Amino acid sequence: xxxxxxxxxxxxxxxxxxxxxxxxxxxxxxxxxxxxxxxxxxxxxxxxxxxxxxxxxxxxxxxxxxxxxxxxxxxxxxxxxxxxxxxxxxxxxxxxxxxxxxxxxxxxxxxxxxxxxxxxxxxxxxxxxxxxxxxxxxxxxxxxxxxxxxxxxxxxxxxxxxxxxxxxxxxxxxxxxxxxxxxxxxxxxxxxxxxxxxxxxxxxxxxxxxxxxxxxxxxxxxxxxxxxxxxxxxxxxxxxxxxxxxxxxxxxxxxxxxxxxxxxxxxxxxxxxxxxxxxxxxxxxxxxxxxxxxxxxxxxxxxxxxxxxxxxxxxxxxxxxxxxxxxxxxxxxxxxxxxxxxxxxxxxxxxxxxxxxxxxxxxxxxxxxxxxxxxxxxxxxxxxxxxxxxxxxxxxxxxxxxxxxxxxxxxxxxxxxxxxxxxxxxxxxxxxxxxxxxxxxxxxxxxxxxxxxxxxxxxxxxxxxxxxxxxxxxxxxxxxxxxxxxxxxxxxxxxxxxxxxxxxxxxxxxxxxxxxxxxxxxxxxxxxxxxxxxxxxxxxxxxxxxxxxxxxxxxxxxxxxxxxxxxxxxxxxxxxxxxxxxxxxxxxxxxxxxxxxxxxxxxxxxxxxxxxxxxxxxxxxxxxxxxxxxxxxxxxxxxxxxxxxxxxxxxxxxxxxxxxxxxxxxxxxxxxxxxxxxxxxxxxxxxxxxxxxxxxxxxxxxxxxxxxxxxxxxxxxxxxxxxxxxxxxxxxxxxxxxxxxxxxxxxxxxxxxxxxxxxxxxxxx
Numbered sequence: 001x002x003x004x005x006x007x008x009x010x011x012x013x014x015x016x017x018x019x020x021x022x023x024x025x026x027x028x029x030x031x032x033x034x035x036x037x038x039x040x041x042x043x044x045x046x047x048x049x050x051x052x053x054x055x056x057x058x059x060x061x062x063x064x065x066x067x068x069x070x071x072x073x074x075x076x077x078x079x080x081x082x083x084x085x086x087x088x089x090x091x092x093x094x095x096x097x098x099x100x101x102x103x104x105x106x107x108x109x110x111x112x113x114x115x116x117x118x119x120x121x122x123x124x125x126x127x128x129x130x131x132x133x134x135x136x137x138x139x140x141x142x143x144x145x146x147x148x149x150x151x152x153x154x155x156x157x158x159x160x161x162x163x164x165x166x167x168x169x170x171x172x173x174x175x176x177x178x179x180x181x182x183x184x185x186x187x188x189x190x191x192x193x194x195x196x197x198x199x200x201x202x203x204x205x206x207x208x209x210x211x212x213x214x215x216x217x218x219x220x221x222x223x224x225x226x227x228x229x230x231x232x233x234x235x236x237x238x239x240x241x242x243x244x245x246x247x248x249x250x251x252x253x254x255x256x257x258x259x260x261x262x263x264x265x266x267x268x269x270x271x272x273x274x275x276x277x278x279x280x281x282x283x284x285x286x287x288x289x290x291x292x293x294x295x296x297x298x299x300x301x302x303x304x305x306x307x308x309x310x311x312x313x314x315x316x317x318x319x320x321x322x323x324x325x326x327x328x329x330x331x332x333x334x335x336x337x338x339x340x341x342x343x344x345x346x347x348x349x350x351x352x353x354x355x356x357x358x359x360x361x362x363x364x365x366x367x368x369x370x371x372x373x374x375x376x377x378x379x380x381x382x383x384x385x386x387x388x389x390x391x392x393x394x395x396x397x398x399x400x401x402x403x404x405x406x407x408x409x410x411x412x413x414x415x416x417x418x419x420x421x422x423x424x425x426x427x428x429x430x431x432x433x434x435x436x437x438x439x440x441x442x443x444x445x446x447x448x449x450x451x452x453x454x455x456x457x458x459x460x461x462x463x464x465x466x467x468x469x470x471x472x473x474x475x476x477x478x479x480x481x482x483x484x485x486x487x488x489x490x491x492x493x494x495x496x497x498x499x500x501x502x503x504x505x506x507x508x509x510x511x512x513x514x515x516x517x518x519x520x521x522x523x524x525x526x527x528x529x530x531x532x533x534x535x536x537x538x539x540x541x542x543x544x545x546x547x548x549x550x551x552x553x554x555x556x557x558x559x560x561x562x563x564x565x566x567x568x569x570x571x572x573x574x575x576x577x578x579x580x581x582x583x584x585x586x587x588x589x590x591x592x593x594x595x596x597x598x599x600x601x602x603x604x605x606x607x608x609x610x611x612x613x614x615x616x617x618x619x620x621x622x623x624x625x626x627x628x629x630x631x632x633x634x635x636x637x638x639x640x641x642x643x644x645x646x647x648x649x650x651x652x653x654x655x656x657x658x659x660x661x662x663x664x665x666x667x668x669x670x671x672x673x674x675x676x677x678x679x680x681x682x683x684x685x686x687x688x689x690x691x692x693x694x695x696x697x698x699x700x701x702x703x704x705x706x707x708x709x710x711x712x713x714x715x716x717x718x719x720x721x722x723x724x725x726x727x728x729x730x731x732x733x734x735x736x737x738x739x740x741x742x743x744x745x746x747x748x749x750x751x752x753x754x755x756x757x758x759x760x761x762x763x764x765x
Contacts, residue, residue, distance in 0.1 A: 054081070054117035055117065055119075056116075056117045056118060058079065058093060061095075061117065061120070062076075062079070064115050064122075065093075068113060068122065068125065069111045069113055071097055074098060074099045074111070075097065075098055075100075076095060076096070076097050077096050077097065077098045078096040080094045081094075081117070082094065083527060085527065086522055086526075086529065089220070089221050089222065089529055090117070090118065090119075090123065090220065091118060092114045092115065092124075093114065094113070094115075094124070095112070097110065097112075107128065107130070108129075108131070109128065111125075111126070111128075112124070113125050121158050121218070122158050124218065125157075125215065125216035125217075126214065126215050127213070127215075129212075132209075132210060132212070133182060135182075135210050137181045137750045138750045139210070140178060140183060140209035141209060141210065145211055146187075146211060147207075149212070150187040150189075150205040150207050150213065153205060153213045154203055154216075157216075158218070161189070161218065161220070162203075164191055165190055165191055165192060165202065165203055166189065166190055168188050168190040168197065168199070170504070170541050170544070171541050171544055172188075173544040173546045176546070176591055176592070177587075177588050177591055179620045179749060180752075181209045182209060183208070183209045184206050184214070185206070185207045185208075186204070186206050187204070187205045187207070188202050188204050188205075189203040191220070193225050193509060194225075196509055196536065197506070198225075198508065198509040198534060199510075200219070200221070200509075200510065200511050200534075201220050201223075202218075202219055203216065203217070203219075204216070204219075221511070221532050222529075222531075222532065223509075223533065223534050224531065224532070224533045225533075225534045225536075226280075226509075226533065226534060226535050228279060228536060230280070232277075232279060232281070232282050234505055234506075234507065237277045237279070237505050237538035238505045240277045240284065241277055241505060241538070241540060242496065244277075244284040244293065245496050245499075245500075247269050247272040247492040247496050247499070248453065249268070249269065249451075249453070249486070249492075250269075250455075251265035251267060251452060251453065251455040251480075251482065252265060252266050252561065253266075254560065255562060256562045256563045256564075257563070257564060257629060258629065259634070261632055263480040264480065264481065265455040265482060266552065266559075267553035268553055268559075269495035269551040269553050270551075271499055271503075272495070273500075273503050275287055275293060276537040277537060278535070278537055279537055279538055280536070286430065288510070288513070290513060290535060290537075291430060296427050297429075298427075299424035299425060299426055299427075299446065301420075301421060301423070301425075301448070302409050302413060302423045302424070302445065303413055303417075303420040304421070305421060306418075307417035307418065307420050309376040309378070310376060310417060310418075311375070312376075315351050315374035316372065321339070321372050322336060322355065324372055324377055325355055325370045328370075328415065329382065331368070333361060334357035334358065334359055334366075334368050335357060335358060335360055336356075336357055337367075338356045339353065339354070339355050339356075340353070340354040340355075341353055342354065345371075345380075346476075347371075347380055347476035347477065348477035348478060348479055349479035350373055350374075350375060351374040351375060352371055352373055352380060353372045354369075355371075355372070356369050357369070366384075366385040367385045368383070368384050368385065369381065369382070369384075373418075376418045378415065378416040378417070378419065378475070379415035379416055379473065380474075380475050380476065381472075381473060381474050382474075383473070384470075384471060384472070398441075399463065399464075399465060399466065399467065399468035401429065404441055404443055404463050405425065407468070408425075408443035408445075411470070412459060412461075412475070415473065416459070416475050419447075419459075419477060422448060422449065423446070423447060423448075423458075423459050424446055425444075425445055426445060428442065428443075439464065439465050439466065440462055440464070440471070441464075442461065442463075443460070443461045443462075443463070444458065444459070444460045445458060445460070450485075452486065454478070454482070455478060455480055456477065456478030457476065457477045457478055458475075459473075459474065460472075460473075460474050461473050461474075487554070488554070489553045490551075490553050494556070495551055495553070498551055498556065499551065502542050502543040502569065503540040503543075504540065505538050505539070505540050506539060506540075507536065508536075508538075509534040509536055509537075510539075511533070512532075512534065543569050543570075545569055547560045547567065549567055549569070563629055571591075572600060574586075574597055575600045576601045576603065576604070577590075577604070580604055580739070582604060582740075582743050584746075585739070585742035585743045585745070586602055586738065586739060586742045589616055589741070589742045589745065590602060592616065592619050592620075593619075594613075594616035594619060602738065603738060604737065604738050604739035605739065606737065606738050607672035608672065608736050608738045608741040609672060609673065610667060610668060610669050610671055611641070611646070611647040611667070611670060612741075613673050613736075613741060613745075614647060614650050614651055614654050614659070614660065614667075614669070615646075615650040616741075617682070617745075618657075618659075619650075620749060620752075621657070622653075629649050630649050636652075637651065637662050638651065638664065638665065638667040638669075639665055639666055640666045640668060641667050641669055645669070647669045658684060659684045659685055660681075672735040672736065673736055673741075674734060675723065675730065675732055675734050676708050676709075676710040676714055676730075676732035676733070677710070678717075678723065678736050678741065678744060679710055679714045679718075679722075680692070680710040682717055682722055682748050683712075683716050686716075686751065686752060688713075688716055689713075692710070692712030692713040692716055694712060695711040697712075698715040698716075698719075702714065702715075702725060702729065704729050704730055704731065704732065710732070718730065720747075720751050721751075722744055722747040722751060723744050723747075
């Protein structure tokens, strides 16, 4: 759908429609303008045509909205009406209320609420409160409390949809304990039809750390649901899933890796169950187009053998590159405007000439762009400015997709022969069909190595769908290094079995794709809403985890697609934690992998190591797990925390943030941390390290810290109540147990959450 067509279905109604003191009626149309300029508005007919068709007037809708929004002290600043369209399939009134600060004019509190213009249902809701950020960490609500708030909100303000939905948690990982008060809990209530989920319709609700609903959005279609007289059982669907599953190998590059590690792809088996089973007859269907998988053609190579290069010897000079371009393309109407040489081009770390041409016809203003591999002569890019495409009648016959495919294959073999045997044609016919009456047609290719999909590498050719003219050409290879042979790996059967153990089959309804006729009608008439139908299918849901993951084809381990690190999809419960006085605090550290189980136990009395504490602090400072991932180019700060160590990234991140002394030669990460070191680390994490340097400013009744180099940090940490004392003794050199570290860490989180709103006072000597 064209963007301007989407916007045309929404109208802003200004003060003449908003303020009761004005005698205008909701059916009085106005142009879309700012509320402040309402007195000078001249009305038109567009808003009238849209709003007059709604069953609910503006006055009725705003009265319904006021039952939800506490409008006292707030100003109604904007009203808008949106007619139903493909993206929001119901008419909707939207109202915005705002409260601003008296002096700064900053928004302190705002509400936005949408009302279904035919049924009066609440369709959207959002709340912003500037003061919400002052919530103390210790006062945040639990996930369970937030869930109850979401359920209560839906039941109170849209009881009809509450009765037709179910809170769906199967695809969400178990929520972790928040590490700050600015958390948000998300809940999805999925539509249920005759006991079957319809995931494309839902009510989504967000609850903040204070337990207040801050967001609500309803997506609901008028749908006809398929009712097969007979369906296959879930057990039969599982059998069909297994029989139809394929597990092709692929190379991956975990995206968080940098430096040399970024150039080392890993062999992976990704989820082989990303398809549907027709509940009526067991046919395997593609997602999302719902066509039989048997109709999708397998990738085919551009060339069965390696082809000779267009050029060999010394890299092309500029004159030679220009000559190559003139021999390859018709440049009669163009002249060279610029030539740029890149020694290590991003399209594969190779030398490349980039040539830009301008049209000789001054009235045309067109351009043509060419990139040539200076070593092989391969064409890497060609782009011709065609403004506009040749105009033809809408009924003109399109170029045959098969002929364009063959033309693309021949073009690659001719223009980029050295990479032709690694490029495979990918069947995108379903994608193209979904676009409807497009004036462009693209043929795409992916890089394969010995039948394995490469981590990077592709080619794409775009044609005028009617004339068949080539408009653009693009080919690129990554700079990563691949092994000559993959080596010993898990079999595809073992991979399918491993993934099967992590999946669960369930029946769902899915929307069937739009017909080409409906797509064309929607483009021509944005208000047109085609009749939607939903098909009953079976799908699989894999074990939810906080990160995307894959099966390592060499080791059989589950790994994060972000970092490449081994992940545990099923966290074991510690055998010795239940009932411990520090159970809550220890659970938090274990939850974020700062503590590892030893023989299935958390061992609360075991001394915590320096590396474990650094890791936990860095996790907390980076919203859970995201601290920098350093590549091989990062030189280790400490001789005993080498690149590749479990603690390397956390330690280097701590050095960069000033939590550790970068001038020390060793860290001793596996040795127990003592109490004064813990105090120093926590105070640095709070941002009070400079203050701690003036230790002489602080009075203290602690009798054993006068000789400590961390005296200032000890006084601050004990004054804040983060690290407890033994009356007048601190015991600076004493080791710290896992339980004590967990308690100190939890108190650190609490103090960090309110340190800005509640400054700490110290008594000077």
